[in-house]
Amino acid sequence: MIHIRRIALLLLCIAFGPIASAADLLPADSSIPQAIDHYVDAKLKSEGVQPADRADDATLIRRLTLDLAGRTPTATEARAYVASKEKDKYVKLVDRLMSSRSFVRHQVDVFDAMLMRTANGKPKSLAAYLEVAIAENRPWDKMFRELISADGASDQTKGAQEYLRSTVRDIDLMANKVSVDFFGINISCAKCHDHPLVLDWTQDHFYGMKSFFNRTFENGDFIGEEEYGYVSFQTVDGDKRAAKLMFLDGKPIDEPQIKEPDDKTKKELKKRRDEFRKKKQPLPPPSFSRRMQLIDAALSTGNDQFLARSIVNRVWHQLVGQGLVMPLDQMHSMNAPSHPELLEWLSRDLIANGYDLRRLMRGIVASKTYQRASRWNGSSEDRPTPKLFAVANVKPLTPRQYAIALRMAGQDPAAHRADTPEADFEKWVEGVEGGARGLAGKFEYPGQRFQVSVDEALMLSNDENLQRELMENALVRHLRKVEDDRELIESAVWSVLSRPTDDEERRAFAAYLAQRKDQRDAAVAQIVWAMMTSGEARFNH
């Protein structure tokens, strides 16, 4: 074992060298897109890889609208954006999308999935809390503090306790989930034995993390914390060991030693708990809260790297489709980031700027890296690894995005006109998004190894209600009135795929219509169906 550890240690040093110190990084006053493109381009250069060109405008408005607002653009939006000659139209679009209500609704959905989806599914919702927090762009460290303290008493934090409630029946799971969600570290391997491949994580770490939560319990609708209680565990050699309260940095935290109270005191404590439960109020914190110790430890200078790096990696993954570290829950020394300095720089920047996630998102989408085309024009053997970010990734739409995209595509193109006031447009969009809720429930949420199921394909092909939704909608009704094939096809492609059409497509669709002269109405519906169920509509590219 010792021998193996030495080899691993040696490898560690060769592989990663000393971690870049702050002095080696680009200056802090560089902009986020500058830093991103600096590090990504440097690596491309050293690999001798020529990245893909910038994506075209039509692709970019669809990509941005999906990534930031969770919806597809209307035909009117897409046409106007592509036609615009304004130099700063991209930045203006980012601003417009990020200040829309759709942005908040989409981010609520994304963070709800990130924080509430457990391995076994059964999603519960943190939406009530997230809606308030995300609308005001609450800093991530503050959200971390509120979710771990689980005090949902104020209007600002209403519903925050749902995060810990989702795992309160299994404290091992809670400890690991918090570690995965906030620090990008899966410590479950270290539960039964020291992690064999990762020197960083031992049983002491797992049970140290568990110790922050072992006094946590559910009291009615709220989360409470006991006054006493310790964790002990069995080592692989069979010895019993008392766990020390300890964060991932491995430094035990001093705490008052609290004896287990006598039965009389226990009864009084229980009585007090019951009173609060009956009053439907959160239990006041204990005289010494272990959970608050986690908040303090995780936000202390130096340790704050864990929180910052993990959220940077997650936001990057969400927008770019491939994390700087993959998988997202394996941020440890044996699994180096693709661009270590970039991750360092972005984390430092996030901390220095008050954990402002909108600033981070805005910075990422402003980079050249984000704006690259997803099509690789070279030979497939020469296709660079996704880790180089030389080509944009295609990302499966979330259930909500796909449902909204299908609903949006089915609207009458005249419903949104260039002169529709923004306030009216927002209201109309909210209606379209609301109408997509039922449909969203029929799709599967994409995880890191997502595959489209045959059930989905069968459903979109054969389910009667969905045939009506996809083939008898306002778009189809509009298109049936268009006599000119060329105009019809163009309009359909703008509505469903947010882009201009091309000759090959025009020919194929025109031939389809020509073959079905006597049943043109049906043929129009079939064309729309074919576009809506195509890979292009199913993915963000």
Next chain:
Amino acid sequence: MSSAKRKTFCGSPEHTLSRRAFLGAAAGVAAAPIAADMTQLDVLQESALAGELKKRQKHCILLWLAGGASQLETWDPKPGVETGGPFDKIKTNVPGTHISELLPKMSRRMDKTCIIRSLNTRDGGHGGGAQLMMRGRKDEPNLVYPDLGAVLAKELGRADSKVPDYVEFYSQTEGRSSARLTPGFLGARYAPVKLYEQMSPPNMSLPKSVDADDHAARAHLRDFMSRRFAAGRKSSALESHADAYARITGLMSSRDLFDIEKESKQARLRYGPSQFGQQALMARRMVEAGVPFVRVSRAWWDSHGQNFETHLELVSELDHVMSTLLDDLDERGLLKHTLVITLGEFGRTPRINASLGRDHFATAWSCSLSGCGIVGGAVYGKTDAKGEKVVDGEIGAGELFATIYEALGIKHDKEYHVGSRPIPLVNPGIKPVRDVLT
């Protein structure tokens, strides 16, 4: 440091092969400026070995006895002792082997069946027990293991199969949610086709609004669009999207597979009028058409009260259905390629409670394996006189799964990868029961 103690696997030192492979990959990291791409080891990659196995297709039918059947009224009778209950044991066509008198038809077919009498699986809850006995191990907080059907769908199915590769019947509602199946980390491609209320999966027929020609034509148009989009783009999710649509026509054409009317009246009569019998016939029909795994669930064996009435009814039904199924498979030359399993989430207590029931019991119980790769007539393991504990050959869910995999020609220590992490089919250190394998 004994690996048997460990509940989870993360690439431990004992598991030298994968460890070395990992260090090898790590060494590659050291040499090259770019870290080795962990996703290259992804679980979805087809191995050459798996392709080889698919050439001689094997199948598995699991008769799932939901709620927990009593070993004492089936495969491990103990007449005459206080825990034995009212039923006697009978001789079988395998000298020295006795089973419950409730299984007279099976007693004449024991040369095709092996009994395991020494399961100690430790989880006496319906939910935990069902998960354990369907996945062969407990999940981890962030990792859901695929169940038996998903693994066999992947190992024994064909990527381009025109039939589903994982089908489940579960008509009664009792225990259905606790015994819920999952492809786990293998993903939706290996999810079961669920036949619960209806006997044919949803969305297998043409929608009323589209005729067959238009259905095919618009699918063609869809493919044209998707292919153009996929050119120059690469993602396994995108490929799965194309695969899913490519399977539609085949699956829709397998609609007849789900139509029991297509079986002769004689065949239907033979399996008997019970729903369980008709579904077993459907399972045979599917296996014959190339479906690798079918689970036929029969609920509800949970006899906390009136254990003996319940078992008189359910074991008699099982006796008829199982013996018919074995005969039918044998006559069609399918039995040597098809493994038939009877299993539930646990057995039942030897102690008879005040309501003349038996309660949950995971400490010393039985299951049966017949057909493919199995030594017919074998009896493995032994319980004590009252059936309270295993005295010989104790095994858990892991060993049973290792045995099932080996019987079907799949190496029990074969590894999948989730990211960089090697995950063997059963936890490391677990061995199959070689005594019952041909």
